[in-house]
Amino acid sequence: MRRTILRITLVVVTAFQVALALIFTFASGPFVAAVGLDPVPAWVPWIFAMFGARALGFAYGLVLAFRDPVRHRSWIVAMIGVQAIDWVTTLAFIATGLLTVAQASTALFLPPLFVVGLLIGFPRGGAFDVAPVAPRPEHAAA
DSSP, X not given: OHHHHHHHHXXXXXXXXXXXXXXXXXXXXXXXXXXXXXOOOTTHHHHHHHHHHHHHHHHHHHHHHHHOTTTTHHHHHHHHHHHHHHHHHXXXXXXXXXXXXXXXXXXXXXXXXXXXHHHHHOOOTTXXXXXXXXXOGGGSOO
8 A cells, every 4th residue: 555655646746747847948937927926037947947957857766766666765755855845935935925825836735745645655674575686696605
């Protein structure tokens, strides 16, 4: 059950990472307008595109974690940190009045759900049935 929760969470988070990467890289202006934020300076799409590249990198890492969560658990840990920072930052901006609940949209409730899903399914030690890996010939005892 834990592995199923982890795999579902990884798929959903990966989909959001890819979607955000595409939006911020290719449509940051329309996105800003769609959520009702003030127009941004002309240089902001540059930083959004850089974020998009990083989001694609995280999506790649989460695909690796989906395929082998024990081996790639560091990607899961990293995404737990990203989601926690996203949520705390969203709450802070709402608290200061710089962002409304409507503008925050899914950033208000998805990060804690993602963190819970990733923590519930997090592979602890040999938590999942993993086939033993045979030693490589160069590492085998002589």
